[in-house]
């Protein structure tokens with residue numbers, strides 16, 4: 001495969017879109033295309049940390065990744081059949097990153113789940129309301145900012161306060177989350193990527 005990630009990291013929009021289309025035409029697995037582009041996003045983050053890229057560059061990379069996601073969605077989705085169950089998904093309060101969340105949405109949908117997306121910067125009450133309305137047994141929280149771990153914690157507490165905790169499994173994910181964040185927040189599991197979100201949600205159902 002051509003180095004899609006490199007094109008993304010270098011913010012070469014037109015070249016990337018052309019190359020992704022070419023890969024699709026050649027029958028490359030869309031999940032592999034996504035993985036390559038994710039590596040590019042990691043590189044963008046590193047450039048930002050090093051002071052070589054600015055917020056405008058982050059935004060540009062975000063737009064590029066979203067466009068790739070839109071191109072790939074029809075190739076990932078489209079599997080019909082019985083629903084495996086409902087999942088409430090969103091990015092926690094204070095965090096507006098939605099690329100990873102949207103990717104998890106696409107993968108869960110194409111994996112056969114009904115997904116209720118409450119969006120970004122979502123308050124604990126928004127998650128609780130969606131759980132009550134839908135009766136979903138799984139809550140999936142995305143969080144990319146270390147400063148927002150307390151938003152995960154507050155969401156878990158709100159689910160407890162609503163009396164739903166023993167009926168709802170909580171999975172977290174996004175950039176810096178790991179087992180230590182699961183322990184800190186009282187969630188049930190963490191997933192590294194959108195594929196693991198599908199696997200873990202299946203186990204939780």
Ligand code: B12
Nearest residue numbers: 045062096097098099100142145146173174175191193194
């Ligand atoms: C693009 C980007 C932005 C864009 C977001 C655009 C958008 N629509 O989302 C914009 C410009 C808005 C932005 C803003 C900011 N950002 Co920013 N951003 C990024 C960047 C480069 C990429 C994030 C991304 O989309 N990655 C690609 C996706 C696919 O990966 P992902 O989200 O991790 O998701 C995957 C997995 O983690 C997993 N996953 C995700 N969610 C979930 C949920 C579940 C349940 C599961 C199981 C799995 C899962 O599946 C996904 C697919 O495999 C990262 C650097 C990086 N490499 O992560 C910085 C980064 C996250 N941002 C950072 C910062 C500091 C900021 C700002 C504070 C900058 C500023 N000074 O204003 C603001 C914060 C705004 C806010 N309140 O949220 C830091 C965070 C540092 C930290 N320790 O917290 C990072 C790490 C950059 C850095 N190296 O410093 N950002």
